[in-house]
Amino acid sequence: MSGGASDNVLSLTTDELKEKIAEEVGRAIEVSLPRFVERMQNTLLSTMGERIGELREDLTSDRGKAKEKKGCSYNKFMACKPPVFNGEVDPIACQRWISDIEGVFERTHCDESDFVAYGTGQLRGQTKDWWDNLRNERGVETIRAMTWEAFKVPFLKHHSPKAVINKIKEEFMQLRQKGETVDKITGMFMDKLKFCDDLVKTEEQKIYYYHTMLRAEYREFMTPSHYESLTDIINAAREREIELKRQVERGERRALDENPSPTKKPKVAESSKKGSAKGGSPSCKTCGRIHKGECYFKNKPCVACGKIGHGVANCPDKVTVCYKCYQPGHKKSECPELVGNKESAGSRDETPKAKARSFQITAAEAKMEPDVVTGNTSEASGSQAGADARQKGKL
Incomplete structure (x- = not known):
């Protein structure tokens, strides 16, 4: 029997042996798998529970810290x-x-x-x-x-205090643009407007007071009813300011004094006075004349030097010639010949000074002259005695 069993075992092939082992291992896994899965589930659940507890503690502590850190530090x-x-x-x-x-x-x-x-x-x-x-x-x-x-x-x-606020309200009502820029006067307007809520309640009123405050050069090109907000009219005033500066640069308008003195009157140049008499146009920087628009001599060569950009009146190389002696370097009014003639003529016209003269008459002659004033009796007798003595000396 023993000999026959060993022979059967030995007679098994390698493939059959592998198959037999696989069957035995499969049976062992089927028996132990439920226990293994249950053990894994318990391990995972316990681990997850511990982790969730730690997270809850962290969240609670963070909330406590957030409450402690409410606001900001100094x-x-x-x-x-x-x-x-x-x-x-x-x-x-x-x-x-x-x-x-x-x-x-x-x-x-x-x-x-x-x-x-x-x-x-x-x-x-x-x-x-x-x-x-x-x-x-x-x-x-x-x-x-x-x-x-x-x-x-x-x-x-x-x-x-209320007294100072009332003064600001008065200044707001009397605020007028003089030599300030648009941005500067707008800043003054906005600062005072904060205290005038009882005076200026609507946007239309703000636009009206702002327009009234501006200079005539701005108001004549701006209509308050054309603007819907205060910002719109402020931007329009800025655009007008830019245009005025361009006109000054082109010579079409005289530059305004930005800081006018209330006591001193602005000095007006000779050319600006002439220009105001002929319509308000200043003298041209190119030709020296008064006109409007672009200068005709802007691209014309100067007669004196041949260069472009100026006329004869403003030529830096222009030579002054005297119309008396026809010599360069001085005008006719400064000619040495005329100056010398004037000095000589003045010396000839001087009359000699009259010499002092004295007149002597006697007392008797003095009595006969109606224009002679005599003094008291003693003085008259003294003068008579003197006159008689002089008369005897002559004889």
Whole structure:
């Protein structure tokens, strides 16, 4: 029996042996696979649960940190270079500082509870003294609980009084463009307009007051009803300003004084006076004459030097010739011959000075002359005695 079994085993081929092993391994895997899958599922579930718990803890801590970091730090606030207020009693400067500091609050996402603390840190000079005094009056706890809107009430009352605001309103109504540029006068207009809400309520009124403020050179080419907004009429004024500058460069208009003095009258040149008498056109820089439009001699050669770009009247190489002696270098009025003749004629015309003369008469002759005034009796007798003595001496 044993010999026969061994012979059967030996008689198996290699392929049959491989097939037999594969069957046995498959049966073993089928038996152990459910246990393996179950073990893997348990391991994955436990790992995922632990990881989810860690993520929840991280999220909770991040939210807590985010709540703690709400707003911005003082260093971040100062990094934006907030403006400083020195305490000017000027409503325009005061409103500008408030607007700028609130812009920094918005950009840095600053918490509202820090507005007063951060904002008052930018006060300097007299306004810093005012704030210290207010803080001592109301107490530290009241100041800490103060909101930004509550801070602006006493701040504006002190630095923007009603009397100054009323003065700004008067200046707005009387504002007129003199020698300022459009941008400069527009800036003045906008600064004062902030305090005239009760006077200027609509866009049409803004356009009307802006048009009234401009110079006549601007108003004559601009109609307020043609503009829908204040920006439109401002841009139109800028375009008109550019055109006026071009006219000055072309010589069609005299340049205006940008800083006129209220006490001194502007000096008008000789050529501009002549031009105003003939229609307001200045003298041409090319030919020296008064005309409108492009100069006829612009491309003509100069008769004196042959160059282009100027006339004989403005020729730099022009030689002055005297019409008396026909010598170059001086005019007829400066001719040496005429000057010499005038001096000689003046010397001949001088009359000799009359010499001093004296007249002597006697007292008797003096009595006979009606034009002689005599003194008292003593003086007359003295003069008579003197006259008699002189008469005896002659005899």
